[in-house]
Amino acid sequence: MDRDEALKHCITQTSVPGLPAPYRGKVREVYELDRDTLGIVVSDRISAFDHIMRQAIPYKGQILNQLSAFGFEKVDDLVDTHVLDVPHANVTIAKKCDPVPVEVVIRACLTGHAWRVYNAGERRLCGVSLPEGMAENQRFKEPILTPATKAEEGHDEDISEQEILEQEIVEEHVWREIREKAFRVFERGQQVAAEQGLILVDTKYEFGLHNGQVTLIDEVHTADSSRYFYADEYEQRLKAGKPQKQLSKEFLREWLMEHDFQGLEGQTLPDLPDDFRWEVFERYAELFEQLTGRQFEPTPVRNFDDTLKAIFTEYN
Structure with missing residues (x-):
């Protein structure tokens, strides 16, 4: 994969024509597809100390979404889960729950x-x-x-x-x-x-x-x-x-503490250098591969909003 291209094309925010704006959490964007179904997009945003970093991590959303799908599958005999489908590396279709x-x-x-x-x-x-x-x-x-x-x-x-x-x-x-x-x-x-x-x-x-x-x-x-x-x-x-x-994400918290940031009043959120952003991606990919036994293969994300519209149309 091309590092520079990946760093430039992170998914930080989405928009789907014809659907209301999603609820935006720290990482996930949640679209209401109908009264009982949600379309959950896992972005490349990353947070620590309850702050969202200004710079995103390449393919982080894909790794998280696929790791979570793996985790849900491993426990679905123990508990009901919200997962209905995982039609894209960044997307989960889920039951709407309270x-x-x-x-x-x-x-x-x-x-x-x-x-x-x-x-x-x-x-x-x-x-x-x-x-x-x-x-x-x-x-x-x-x-x-x-x-x-x-x-x-x-x-x-x-x-x-x-x-x-x-x-x-x-x-x-x-x-x-x-x-x-x-x-x-x-x-x-x-x-x-x-x-x-x-x-x-x-x-x-x-x-x-x-x-x-x-x-x-x-x-x-x-x-x-x-x-x-x-x-x-x-x-x-x-x-x-x-x-x-x-x-884990603890090493990001440690990096932030080394740069005098713990989310406290008066502290300035530092920017994440590209070398560190790529290191974070590699740590996430390492966990994916270590835990699943599979190599992480990124899915292209060009024209992602159009991809989302096509996916959500099937479930809307």
């Missing part, structure tokens, strides 16, 4: 946000007690659930399961089903990762209700929603106190 306003975060290791909280001296995270004497990236005895409320703008906020129920954010019987299915999906994700020499460290799930049924939506076990360590070096690096070799 989203549950809670992000379901499951963690197998003390890393990322959990480590930052722990390292600051806290020993409770989202109502979960954390044992003393843990090292960064150490496994928990069992995976823990650390939910967050979904914010339309700004940072998502940690919340405990007890608070979810007390504030009646989710009905108790619905939450119990979500909780059970999330742990089962996470266990399957760990199994799939282990078969490919990876450790699924933590992940974020989103759920919705479709005709009253708890349904897994958004994305599953992608580099945007999950963190993976390489299994073969994990124990050695942990004992030596070295950073883990990982596949």
Whole structure:
């Protein structure tokens, strides 16, 4: 693939004549095709610290969409999913669900946000007690659930399961089903990762209700929603106190922190140099290939809005 061409032709925003403007999230653009069907376009935008970077990542949307399709297929015997079809590398046709306003975060290791909280001296995270004497990236005895409320703008906020129920954010019987299915999906994700020499460290799930049924939506076990360590070096690096070799978006956060940006007031969002943008693409492609066992083959995206119109016409 031609690097310079790829860097110039990222999908950052879409428009389909004849359809209302989509809901634009940080990465996805969601078109309502009819009362029960959504057309979801996964763009090449990338975000961190709740900010969308000004520069996009070549083919990131294709990698995320195909990784997510792979992940949904691996768990569709455990939970209803919103996927109806994946007609293009960037596009998923999905059931329209009523989203549950809670992000379901499951963690197998003390890393990322959990480590930052722990390292600051806290020993409770989202109502979960954390044992003393843990090292960064150490496994928990069992995976823990650390939910967050979904914010339309700004940072998502940690919340405990007890608070979810007390504030009646989710009905108790619905939450119990979500909780059970999330742990089962996470266990399957760990199994799939282990078969490919990876450790699924933590992940974020989103759920919705479709005709009253708890349904897994958004994305599953992608580099945007999950963190993976390489299994073969994990124990050695942990004992030596070295950073883990990982596949996730954490390295983008680390790059931003090195450039004095954590999304805090008064900080300036840095531009991503082309060399770094291409490095990010290579990391995403590496995860795709490592997890699926298939080489990533990009799909051309010239005249993408016309392609979208043709796809959505079939489902409209």
